[in-house]
Amino acid sequence: MNLIDSGHSLYVYNRTASKASPAAAKGAVVCESVASLAKQCNIVFTIVSDDAALKNICIGENGLLHHLQTDSVHVSLSTILPQTALDLASLHEQRGQHYLASPVFGRPEAAVAKKLNFTISGNEKIRKQVEPLLREAGGMHVWHFGNDITAANTVKLCGNFLIASALEAIGESIQLAKKSRVDAQQMWDMFSQTLFAAPVYVNYSKIILQEKFEPAAFTMKLGLKDIDLVLQQAASAQQSMPLASLLQKNMQQIISEGNEDIDWSAVSSATLK
Amino acid sequence: MNLIDSGHSLYVYNRTASKASPAAAKGAVVCESVASLAKQCNIVFTIVSDDAALKNICIGENGLLHHLQTDSVHVSLSTILPQTALDLASLHEQRGQHYLASPVFGRPEAAVAKKLNFTISGNEKIRKQVEPLLREAGGMHVWHFGNDITAANTVKLCGNFLIASALEAIGESIQLAKKSRVDAQQMWDMFSQTLFAAPVYVNYSKIILQEKFEPAAFTMKLGLKDIDLVLQQAASAQQSMPLASLLQKNMQQIISEGNEDIDWSAVSSATLK
Numbered sequence: 001m002n003l004i005d006s007g008h009s010l011y012v013y014n015r016t017a018s019k020a021s022p023a024a025a026k027g028a029v030v031c032e033s034v035a036s037l038a039k040q041c042n043i044v045f046t047i048v049s050d051d052a053a054l055k056n057i058c059i060g061e062n063g064l065l066h067h068l069q070t071d072s073v074h075v076s077l078s079t080i081l082p083q084t085a086l087d088l089a090s091l092h093e094q095r096g097q098h099y100l101a102s103p104v105f106g107r108p109e110a111a112v113a114k115k116l117n118f119t120i121s122g123n124e125k126i127r128k129q130v131e132p133l134l135r136e137a138g139g140m141h142v143w144h145f146g147n148d149i150t151a152a153n154t155v156k157l158c159g160n161f162l163i164a165s166a167l168e169a170i171g172e173s174i175q176l177a178k179k180s181r182v183d184a185q186q187m188w189d190m191f192s193q194t195l196f197a198a199p200v201y202v203n204y205s206k207i208i209l210q211e212k213f214e215p216a217a218f219t220m221k222l223g224l225k226d227i228d229l230v231l232q233q234a235a236s237a238q239q240s241m242p243l244a245s246l247l248q249k250n251m252q253q254i255i256s257e258g259n260e261d262i263d264w265s266a267v268s269s270a271t272l273k
Numbered sequence: 274m275n276l277i278d279s280g281h282s283l284y285v286y287n288r289t290a291s292k293a294s295p296a297a298a299k300g301a302v303v304c305e306s307v308a309s310l311a312k313q314c315n316i317v318f319t320i321v322s323d324d325a326a327l328k329n330i331c332i333g334e335n336g337l338l339h340h341l342q343t344d345s346v347h348v349s350l351s352t353i354l355p356q357t358a359l360d361l362a363s364l365h366e367q368r369g370q371h372y373l374a375s376p377v378f379g380r381p382e383a384a385v386a387k388k389l390n391f392t393i394s395g396n397e398k399i400r401k402q403v404e405p406l407l408r409e410a411g412g413m414h415v416w417h418f419g420n421d422i423t424a425a426n427t428v429k430l431c432g433n434f435l436i437a438s439a440l441e442a443i444g445e446s447i448q449l450a451k452k453s454r455v456d457a458q459q460m461w462d463m464f465s466q467t468l469f470a471a472p473v474y475v476n477y478s479k480i481i482l483q484e485k486f487e488p489a490a491f492t493m494k495l496g497l498k499d500i501d502l503v504l505q506q507a508a509s510a511q512q513s514m515p516l517a518s519l520l521q522k523n524m525q526q527i528i529s530e531g532n533e534d535i536d537w538s539a540v541s542s543a544t545l546k
Contacts, residue, residue, distance in 0.1 A: 117468075145456070173431040173434060176506065176512060179511070180506060182431075195390075199468055239448055241448075242519055246515055271513045
């Protein structure tokens with residue numbers, strides 16, 4: 001939407017056609033396939049929920065790789081494994097195309113308010129070319145992490161791990177306060193204005209205090225997907241991450257109880273019953 | 274020091290007499306015992322490292338309880354169990370004295386800069402009487418948590434638990450970034466200005482990035498003491514706190530390896546070797 005407002009011609013595709021309607025109403029051209037979109041665009045942004053979905057869009061006779069023109073750019077906004085970024089970058093390169101990793105921090109309302117934080121890594125010249133578009137798309141900041149294509153995805157995994165860790169800590173603290181007959185709202189009024197006066201704590205402490213876990217802004221299922229990626233990356237780096245393992249265990253338990261669609265901020269509820 | 278600057282007569286006592294020298298140089302009267310100090314003061318602030326030390330100051334023939342005059346106030350700044358606060362408040366009350374819980378957030382440099390955050394709970398009239406002194410002593414804010422004497426200590430335990438949780442998360446994220454060949458400094462430049470733009474993350478990410486764990490501003494031994502209190506409080510509230518248990522385990526391991534005097538921000542190093 002922001003790109004259209006900035007005067008760009010926008011072509012869109014979604015498996016679920018109705019999801020493209022709001023963009024279409026603003027003048028975007030709705031494409032019937034990834035292939036038809038790829039043929040018409042010199043820069044393609046993709047954002048999907050996991051590594052398999054992204055590979056599915058890229059590879060095969062209907063994929064981006066087959067249909068993008070030479071020198072076109074694929075800007076991948078999804079949270080995926082660094083290794084997947086490396087593999088896709090290599091495949092694009094073989095076809096004379098470019099691949100950039102640009103995972104993004106910010107919920108939908110941050111996109112509307114143009115307060116997104118984009119991370120970006122890959123070929124410097126292509127990064128410089130794409131940066132203005134990311135700003136027009138809603139990026140308050142574009143954070144560059146160099147030419148190694150894997151860097152931005154590692155940073156994104158670290159960021160989501162840090163957020164999930166904060167969610168667990170906030171949840172345990174609220175429960176301890178409540179069970180000790182302390183006004184947890186009053187306690188978080190203080191923390192939110194002092195030691196923890198940061199967006200993650202300010203926003204999520206409100207949600208957790210009110211237990212407003214539905215509708216989810218980011219589901220437990222997607223949260224677990226990200227923590228699984230964090231631990232896969234840690235394993236490939238031969239590092240133990242006990243806090244990430246704890247988060248994984250809690251999320252698995254909540255999902256096993258049928259709550260995969262509640263907000264991931266409920267992560268600490270696994271052990272607080 | 275701030276109290277002297279504000280024009281108050283200050284009497285001081287420390288087991289290690291030399292520690293009172295800086296205050297004495299500014300005009301404080303150094304007392305030879307808790308008892309002699311108690312006889313001369315109508316408001317006494319105590320700050321010691323654990324519950325046992327505080328009880329030791331209060332109870333017995335040389336203690337505050339025996340020597341404070343009627344209607345005097347004992348303001349306890351230490352991080353202790355809520356139950357200990359309840360017990361001491363009751364003992365003071367039996368002698369016609371007052372006890373307030375006022376654990377404090379802020380390192381020594383924050384005291385100098387008058388940027389401390391005091392929490393406070395206990396009798397409202399006495400709280401109002403003491404609040405101006407806490408501001409003069411360096412309190413940027415004084416956060417009131419009502420008449421229940423235990424509340425402020427619970428809030429302090431929650432706060433220290435939240436800080437230690439952040440330390441573990443920061444440490445694991447930095448290690449994952451480094452082992453994935455990402456510039457962890459650059460990553461924290463971003464997080465410190467965006468999602469985690471809060472004092473705890475800004476200050477501690479610098480220390481952990483540089484691995485400046487000595488000299489300690491707050492030792493691992495004291496960190497473990499606090500997490501032990503958090504888990505004691507959780508047990509008495511019949512609550513499980515898996516993240517607190519993880520922190521306890523890591524701190525115990527670091528201390529068992531002879532590193533009890535390094536800064537508690539090294540907590541994640543237990544599992545990162």
